[in-house]
Amino acid sequence: MPLYEHVMIARQDLSGTQAEGLIEHFGGVLTDNGGKLVDQEYWGVKTMAYRINKNRKGHYLFMRTDAPAPAVQEMERLMRLHDDVMRVLTIKVDEHKEGPSVQMQKRDDRDSRRDNR
Incomplete structure (x- = not known):
């Protein structure tokens, strides 16, 4: 099955x-x-670069999936209809890292630099 990565922004x-x-x-879908x-x-x-639906910030969520195209299309359709989801980005990848x-x-690197001070 194809491999995908999804980033979703939810309301703040x-x-x-x-x-x-x-x-x-x-994921259940x-x-x-x-x-x-x-x-x-x-x-x-x-914090986002520009306002989306009058929101300046948003919850960022990341998913790696292994699913057929119709399943991904159905999930994206439901994401776009959901009131709490502001944006969705889906990318097809060759392999999951x-x-x-x-x-x-990045967050881990910042924490380790802070501990070294």
């Missing part, structure tokens, strides 16, 4: 657990349609 007024619940919800959720990350609340994503590695 959600709690962290509600935002992570979106991953569970949309994938598994119902024959795919599987390989990995997931919650990147936290970040092991370990945390680049966003999570």
Whole structure:
């Protein structure tokens, strides 16, 4: 099956657990349609470059999936209809990289530099 990476931005007024619940919800949509959720990350609340729906910040969520195209299309359709989801980006990749994503590695690097001071 094809491999995909998805980044989703949810509204800033959600709690962290509600935002992570979106991953569970949309991961369930994938598994119902024959795919599987390989990995997931919650990147936290970040400031966006421009306003989206009058929001300056948003919860960033990342998913790695292994699913057929119709399952991904159905998940994207439901994401776009969901009131809490502001933006979705899906990219087809050749392989999933092991370990945390680049966003999570940056946070780890900052923490280790802070400890060295």
